[in-house]
Amino acid sequence: MWGALLRLGGRRGLAGAAPPPASPWSQVVSEAEKIVGYPTSFMSLRCLLSDELSNIAIQVRKLVGTKHPLLDTARGFVYDSRNNLQMRGLVVLLISKAAGPSTAELSFQHNMVSGIYSSQRSLAEITELIHTAFLVHRGIVNIGELKSCDGPLKDMQFGNKMAVLSGDFLLANACTSLAQLQNTKVVELISSAIGDLVQGIYYENSKSSEENCLTDDIGISTWKEQVFLSHSALLAKSCQAAMELAKHSAEIQDMAFQYGKHMSMSHKLHSDLQPFVKESSSDIMAFSLNCAPAVFHQEFLGRDAWIKQIREAQGKGNIMDYKKLQEAIKAGKGVTSAIDLCRRHGNRALAALESFPPSEARAALANIVYAVTRSALEAAIINEARSRDLGKWTGNQCLLIGHRRGRRQGGGRRFSCPGRPGWRWGGRRQVPPGASVPPVYHHEGELSGGRSFICLRAAGRVSPRCFYVFVCKITPCLTLGLLEKLAEKMCPAW
Amino acid sequence: MALRWGGWWWRWRCGASARRAPPPLPPPHGSVPGPGSRSSPPALGGAMCHFAQRSSALSFQKICNIFWRFHHTSTSQMCSCSKTVSDEKYQDPFQLGRKDLKNLYEDIKKELLVSTAELREMCEYYFDGKGKAFRPMIVVLMARACNIHHSNSREVQASQRSVAIIAEMIHTASLVHDDVIDDANSRRGKMTVNQIWGERKAVLAGDFILSAASLALARIGNTTIISVLTQVIEDLVRGEFLQLGSKENENERFAHYLEKTFKKTASLIANSCKAVSILGCPDPKVHEIAYQYGKNVGIAFQLIDDVLDFTSCADRLGKPAAADLKLGLATGPVLFACRQFPEMNAMIMRRFSKPGDVERARKYVLQSDGVQQTTYLAQRYCHEATREISKLRPSPEREALIQLTEMVLMRDK
Incomplete structure (x- = not known):
């Protein structure tokens, strides 16, 4: 996946x-x-x-x-x-x-x-x-x-x-x-x-x-x-x-x-x-x-x-x-x-x-x-995280944002994104065992202290349309810019 | 001095013409440089300065003398023109235009496409068929007169009829806004829109009528017509601004009053006459005749309106009498009366704001010859209008337009 x-x-x-x-x-x-x-x-x-x-x-x-x-x-x-x-x-x-x-x-x-x-x-x-x-x-x-x-x-x-x-x-x-x-x-x-x-x-x-x-x-x-x-x-x-x-x-x-x-x-x-x-x-x-x-x-x-x-x-x-x-x-x-x-x-x-x-x-x-x-x-993201009380989640749980349409295209799976038809919140998932948290995870100073998240951007043809966010823990300063910076740094590690 | 006045006079009259106006006919007083020599009119501020400079040297007495002299020269010309058609019988001008104006209000209502029932009701409120429809009448008569002049066809073109509709719509939109500005309670014998629905909605209704008018204007599909009639919208607003200020100097005050009168009332008639003449006839001379006719009739119309504010009663007018004084406005009769009763100067300057000012001013005006003088001035404008329109080829419509000038003077409501 x-x-x-x-x-x-x-x-x-x-x-x-x-x-x-x-x-x-x-x-x-x-x-x-x-x-x-x-x-x-x-x-x-x-x-x-x-x-x-x-x-x-x-x-x-x-x-x-x-x-x-x-x-x-x-x-x-x-x-x-x-x-x-x-x-x-x-x-x-x-x-x-x-x-x-x-x-x-x-x-x-x-x-x-x-x-x-x-x-x-x-x-x-x-x-x-x-x-x-x-x-x-x-x-x-x-x-x-x-x-x-x-x-x-x-x-x-x-x-x-x-x-x-x-x-x-x-x-x-x-x-x-x-x-x-x-x-x-x-x-x-x-x-x-x-x-x-x-x-x-x-x-x-x-x-x-x-x-x-x-x-x-x-x-x-x-x-x-x-x-x-x-x-x-x-x-x-x-x-x-x-x-x-x-x-x-x-x-x-x-x-x-x-x-x-x-x-x-x-x-x-x-x-x-x-x-x-x-x-x-x-x-x-x-x-x-x-x-x-x-x-x-x-x-x-x-x-x-x-x-x-x-x-x-x-x-x-x-x-x-x-x-x-x-x-x-x-x-x-x-x-x-x-x-x-x-x-x-x-x-x-x-x-x-x-x-x-x-x-x-x-x-x-x-x-x-x-x-x-x-x-x-x-x-x-903030709204969803808040409503699911992400602050209390453990480090190996994630929030999936996006919805798999199930149609295969070009070998990869297409994911719908917020705002697209058929889109829904993915809900809570366990982090897959192989997917360990990359080093960048603690890289940002304000993210230390256990209040942090990671995200991965899964770009469609128009990049901002399709986000795949994997949130472990919510931080008060969560912004999309931060999400993206992290995603870019993380991509090679994944 | 007479020449000087004449220069001022013509400059003012022509300077007020539309921006892209074709060069008008040479003025009858040959000594004056034609308005065509000015490529574009200066901004309003400049025009006003110019105004003040030209007129400050004149005393009021002299202005009146010159008016008189002007009157004499123009009437002699006019008489020679009207004799050529003396065998034609006077007709009721309203009868001639009535056919074209049938369903006028229905067609206006068709332009006011709006989904909200209340907004529609507000917009249609004054299009109830009880207005005089004075403007559409002039416009269709002018359209026919120009068509006959050019091609001997009496039929009013669809686009010309649209101009009549647009003129009435622009007029109504400005009424709705004026009533909010003046906080008026009644018009045409009924409550004003702002009284019934409140100021907020009334202003929006006015804006909506205006947008519907400019939509109809765009659909005529002629950019010249759009420019000519857009000038009206600008003039209306500028006229309203002129009404805010008052001038200390007597002569400036009179010039100010006439300019305001042109912008607020005559511009609409002048430019819509011009628009139908452009649609009916390619000759720029005819356009200028139509414009000048409309302008002179329009000013006369407003002068009489200002007189009626003193002489008529509220029942007849459909709005309260002495309304102008209550708004602090010094109209023609007041300005003339002020010559005889200099104590009115102070009242004019404080815009009749002290208790008792309105009543006293009204008394002074009725004691003075202000009403007669203003009527007299209106007559001259009507004569000038007649002189202009007589340059067109004779037709029943032309006679009707001449007769209409008489009706403007005779009306009592």
Whole structure:
């Protein structure tokens, strides 16, 4: 059995796309920015320096000290722009570069800077403008629902006025730039993306405005539809539009769409999962009761039981005990299912990328997916290890992650991996007598003291898809990067 | 001085034209460099500076004199044009366009494809057939007039009808957002969307109508039309920004008011007229005629709207009277009244924010000739519109458009 694993592990992954050691998100982004030419400043200067926006900046200052959400949006815009605001534009640029010029458009190649058409750069900017406009419009408050603790009514009205105006201003700028692209198909795509976004946000709003202790009775398929509208449609359609601008074929356009869609779906799942997989249990993040793990949880549990759990967590005084609720969800299968779904979307995004020729830009796009799916896998392993109480296992027991499909291919056995159909946790096994723990086992300092694990990577054609993890004991600092480092060192020994 | 004013006047009028506008007709005052000499309009800030410089030398008195003089020169031209068609009978312009506008609201609702029942209800709320449909009417009449001018065909093309639909949708989307911005309670005799469903949803409904409009716009499949109508969206927002600020200097204030009026109201009519003329006729001269007609009618329309805010009662308007004052806005009648009652200056500057300001200002306006002056100004814009449209080949639709300018002046709601 271990021999078969070895053989699988020996195969090389996708050329050029072998995952680098797990890198923090910002590193993935800054490397990707280098590829597209220059550090991206998507909110065009034209827009930032305009009279209107500086007018708004002055007016927003008047809101300081009030509780209007526009203030937070503006703050996030200044301090958090790297992580949230520019990701969409960056992806549009990267996929433009990955696709390159189409054969039909070779004559226009001189228009390209760093392998990207200027129209595609505008499109990236438009995508960011639209995204930001809706960040602002999401923060409108309902005047009729205000309570006295929200501060003076006048402030909130003023905040609304500013939020509507600034959102409209960004949107109008996006429309103007869009018209300048002189491509009706692109205008159509992006307009429909705006419509999708509105519907998605509308749904979000109508949920949160209700009494926030109750969830909607939605299944995961409805959840997926809604998240597609609110989180994926804009990026998916922008990626497609970027292909249209370079006159790429319908197939390539569809692949770009698929990448944008699945990448952003896995992103959303990833962020929904954060409260459930974060290591520090001291501060419990409040989470939406319509996040993916909760929706899965409800699906497994049944609605009535779920409502009962919420009521129990709420206790007296209508204050939600999120820790209690979180434990309830963690005890069920919701978290695992959400992790699986996250990886499944990540893998579909990677599969869509295979239609593009290997390049730096394509590798960067893959890394953006890995940044999410890796941490999803880490979460999966930690979650599983925790639920099986691996800390109490003895040194010669292991956890198999992966599922043998039983079909022989090329002499080796194929194993399915987390997120793939038919995949399941392998359960506890005895370490085979011959497979002694290699020396590297105690090599890492933080792994000493009996709290350690070993893993073996069994790569399929796309290396990160298929993991075979052999965990002896869990360590608190278990990360996928560590797993892989170990796996690489161990492979020769096995 | 008159020449100087004339220069300013034409510069302003033409500078507001769309970015990629074809070179317009030479202005009647030959001494002015045509707007075509400016490759692209400067950013708004620049335009405003320019504005201020040109107009600061003029006193209000002189502005009015010049308006008068301008009026005189243009009416004489206009009369000569309209005589050629004097044998044609006046028709109800609304009758002529009615056939094309049948099912207008049904078709708009078809554009608003949305899965959520509540969102659909909100989006369709103002498309209940009770609006005046003033904009679609002008647009289809203009479409027919241009088609006849070019090819003697009276039929409205499908794409031209789409422009009428889009114009009404953009207009409605801006109404929904304006009501949130102004925290308005009633419009067209019913509660506003934000009153019923709350501000959050109302803003989204506005955004959705706008996205549906731009989807319909893209489906026309003509990039020029997209550019022309996108200009409207930008103008609407910029107009709303202009409304936020106020100017200290009297003359700047008037220029500011007119620019705001153009951007918030006239741009939509002007550019959708231009769009249908582009679809109906390849001649850039015709496009400029359509644009100028729409712009002048649009400004007149808004001036009368501002007058009605003082003279009409809430029942008739379907919204509260003196609403502009309550929002702190100094419209035409106020600006004219301020000439007679300089004590209003302070009120304008503090945007009628002190208790009693609104009532006092209203009283001053009704005592002054502000209402008449504004109506008079609106008349001149209508004459100018008539003069422009008279350059087209005679047709019942052209006469209807001329008559429509009269109706703009006569309307009481």
